[in-house]
Amino acid sequence: MSNAIMLKFTQTAQAFPPKRGAAERADDFLEIATPYILAKAEEQASRCSQCGVPFCQVHCPLHNNIPDWLRLTAEGRLEEAYEISQATSSMPEICGRICPQDRLCEGNCVIEKGFGSVTIGSVEKFITDTAWDSGWVKPLVPLADRSGQSVGIIGAGPAGLTAAEQLRIKGYDIHIYDRYDRAGGLLTYGIPNFKLEKQVVGRRIARLEAGGIAFHNDFEVGRDASLAELRERHDAVLIATGVYQPRELAAPGIEANGVIAALDYLVASNRIGFGDEVRDFDALNAEGRDVVVIGGGDTAMDCVRTAIRQGATSVRCLYRRDRANMPGSQREVAHAEEEGVTFEWLSAPDSFDADTGNVSSVNVARMRLGAPDASGRRAPEPEPGAPVVLPATLVIKALGFDPEPLPLLFGAPELGVTRWGTLRVDNRSMQTNIDGVFAAGDIVRGASLVVWAIRDGRDVAKSMHQHLVAKARAAARKPVA
Numbered sequence: 080m081s082n083a084i085m086l087k088f089t090q091t092a093q094a095f096p097p098k099r100g101a102a103e104r105a106d107d108f109l110e111i112a113t114p115y116i117l118a119k120a121e122e123q124a125s126r127c128s129q130c131g132v133p134f135c136q137v138h139c140p141l142h143n144n145i146p147d148w149l150r151l152t153a154e155g156r157l158e159e160a161y162e163i164s165q166a167t168s169s170m171p172e173i174c175g176r177i178c179p180q181d182r183l184c185e186g187n188c189v190i191e192k193g194f195g196s197v198t199i200g201s202v203e204k205f206i207t208d209t210a211w212d213s214g215w216v217k218p219l220v221p222l223a224d225r226s227g228q229s230v231g232i233i234g235a236g237p238a239g240l241t242a243a244e245q246l247r248i249k250g251y252d253i254h255i256y257d258r259y260d261r262a263g264g265l266l267t268y269g270i271p272n273f274k275l276e277k278q279v280v281g282r283r284i285a286r287l288e289a290g291g292i293a294f295h296n297d298f299e300v301g302r303d304a305s306l307a308e309l310r311e312r313h314d315a316v317l318i319a320t321g322v323y324q325p326r327e328l329a330a331p332g333i334e335a336n337g338v339i340a341a342l343d344y345l346v347a348s349n350r351i352g353f354g355d356e357v358r359d360f361d362a363l364n365a366e367g368r369d370v371v372v373i374g375g376g377d378t379a380m381d382c383v384r385t386a387i388r389q390g391a392t393s394v395r396c397l398y399r400r401d402r403a404n405m406p407g408s409q410r411e412v413a414h415a416e417e418e419g420v421t422f423e424w425l426s427a428p429d430s431f432d433a434d435t436g437n438v439s440s441v442n443v444a445r446m447r448l449g450a451p452d453a454s455g456r457r458a459p460e461p462e463p464g465a466p467v468v469l470p471a472t473l474v475i476k477a478l479g480f481d482p483e484p485l486p487l488l489f490g491a492p493e494l495g496v497t498r499w500g501t502l503r504v505d506n507r508s509m510q511t512n513i514d515g516v517f518a519a520g521d522i523v524r525g526a527s528l529v530v531w532a533i534r535d536g537r538d539v540a541k542s543m544h545q546h547l548v549a550k551a552r553a554a555a556r557k558p559v560a
């Protein structure tokens with residue numbers, strides 16, 4: 080096939096979809112990028128050099144067939160591009176929006192050095208948004224009838240939703256249980272609208288519902304049923320509950336009013352976006368306050384940018400390492416800086432001052448990077464000197480998440496966990512130590528990424544299907560008493 084239409088990276092500059100201006104963005108919670116127009120998506124896709132060994136694809140957790148859908152886009156064959164894209168991904172338009180592409184596909188694109196990578200994520204988003212608008216996204220239809228067997232899925236985040244879709248296609252009865260009142264997990268209640276507008280998640284969930292998947296919201300396993308009860312109800316169970324135990328900080332004054340957990344803050348903001356009433360919202364609203372966010376990951380970036388949009392007086396992010404060593408996406412840091420966030424690199428909270436019980440300032444110790452620790456990263460250590468005082472009337476702790484104690488919560492002390500509290504699964508089958516109980520997503524990996532949750536959801540569905548087929552065969556072979 081001729082490459083005449085491709086390899087345009089030497090004559091066409093990299094162009095991401097234009098971002099709205101920082102001042103306009105700070106006034107609303109809408110996504111910050113305007114969509115590509117067709118001609119621009121075609122032009123940007125044509126920059127791809129159609130590598131024989133595409134490192135973009137190797138480094139995409141879903142191994143998406145990126146060169147092929149870029150070529151089809153460049154050729155104006157968008158519907159075919161969509162077919163290829165959706166064959167390996169259950170939520171391409173969501174990954175196109177929120178994957179940290181600079182660390183995955185785009186960060187490994189061979190033209191990145193010298194020319195700037197192909198804008199893979201933005202093209203991926205364009206293809207599937209166009210598919211939704213054009214009616215190419217087909218309803219979910221089971222390809223067989225296995226309605227004699229049912230699957231219970233605990234957790235309606237990306238891992239649970241993906242597994243549900245894949246198993247429904249195989250024809251099983253699927254029931255998803257979630258303790259929130261809406262499905263979507265962190266797609267719905269963690270990640271803010273300015274990264275992922277909720278109607279994008281909502282239309283995916285509506286498609287699953289229309290395809291016959293039963294959603295049981297406001298249903299907390301451990302409170303409304305035990306794991307054993309779900310095993311009674313279903314032929315197989317998937318645990319995809321994510322990780323929700325916030326990591327804590329020990330520092331004098333941490334118990335002051337106005338020192339809050341990141342997820343409480345983000346959930347409240349997302350609920351306001353849905354038009355819900357949030358009890359005690361004043362305690363979780365940054366408007367008119369000096370905000371300090373502690374942490375350097377994706378959650379911290381979402382908090383600082385939410386605070387800007389809520390009308391905070393000032394927003395600072397404290398991170399104990401430097402910019403090069405932070406876990407969050409560099410693109411997110413750049414967006415935050417444009418929007419007016421100040422980053423205090425190599426800084427850690429030493430103590431908090433309070434005024435009549437309410438936090439009023441943070442005393443910040445400056446840090447330096449010492450010798451590498453067990454993880455190979457240079458460990459931060461305090462720099463000698465007096466702490467710096469920063470005004471803070473709202474402090475948001477975004478230090479990461481650990482798994483909840485599921486064996487205890489689920490009334491299943493026999494459920495095997497690792498020393499980090501994540502669920503222990505067999506590498507190949509993704510089955511836990513309990514027969515017919517599988518696990519996927521963050522509850523197995525620890526806090527990770529949406530794209531990995533989708534990958535796990537697809538993998539575990541294959542394994543659960545094999546298990547269910549074997550179970551049905553064994554039942555059929557049993558002599559009738």
Ligand code: FAD
Nearest residue numbers: 234236237238257258264265300320321520521527528529
């Ligand atoms: P979750 O999405 O956490 O879903 C788990 C579901 O299980 C939840 O709906 C929960 O209510 C439910 N549940 C838990 N316990 C029970 C129970 N006992 N009974 C019933 N239901 C239960 N990743 C990216 O790729 N890009 C990003 O930009 C990004 N931003 C993030 C921002 C924030 C603030 C956070 C916290 C994470 C972010 N992540 C991001 C990470 C990503 O959201 C997760 O890796 C991903 O959602 C994990 O999917 P999951 O399905 O395993 O779990």
Ligand code: SF4
Nearest residue numbers: 139174178183184200
């Ligand atoms: Fe890149 Fe993520 Fe899309 Fe893979 S799923 S191509 S890593 S944006």
Ligand code: SF4
Nearest residue numbers: 127128130135188189
């Ligand atoms: Fe195209 Fe870059 Fe992937 Fe090569 S690595 S196939 S240039 S997107």
